[in-house]
């Protein structure tokens with residue numbers, strides 16, 4: 001083996017390359033060295049192509065991984081947003097439920113007060129005489145429709161009459177503290 005070939009092999013073994021060029025330079029008329037040079041060139045081309053293919057595949061896999069991670073993060077954000085909306089919806093519903101309970105209590109209080117006033121004024125507690133289709137009074141249940149209930153009258157009406165300096169005659173209620181409703185014939 002000549003010195004040039006030996007030096008080229010040393011450089012190749014050390015990772016420096018150059019064997020193919022050295023062989024091509026020495027090939028001259030030696031068909032064996034020429035063939036070896038061609039084989040080395042083809043081998044290097046194949047390795048280069050394999051390396052490029054591997055790099056492309058690694059880049060493709062890395063891009064896929066990035067896309068997967070972005071999709072996962074996007075999905076997490078969507079879930080967080082949905083949870084936030086559901087929490088807000090629950091809070092709003094709870095507020096509405098509490099407000100509804102308050103309104104129901106207020107309405108029940110208003111109905112109780114109106115029922116007491118209807119008793120005190122002898123009015124129809126259902127329509128106060130404003131509904132011709134009322135099953136209780138057929139629209140004639142305005143105040144005075146029946147005898148006012150004594151206790152309710154004294155509690156709700158008498159103080160107002162006294163404040164207005166109207167004379168109050170308690171005789172109609174004598175002996176009738178809890179009178180039955182006296183409905184006029186319908």
Ligand SMILES: [Zn+2]
Nearest residue numbers: 124127134137
């Ligand atoms: Zn009525």
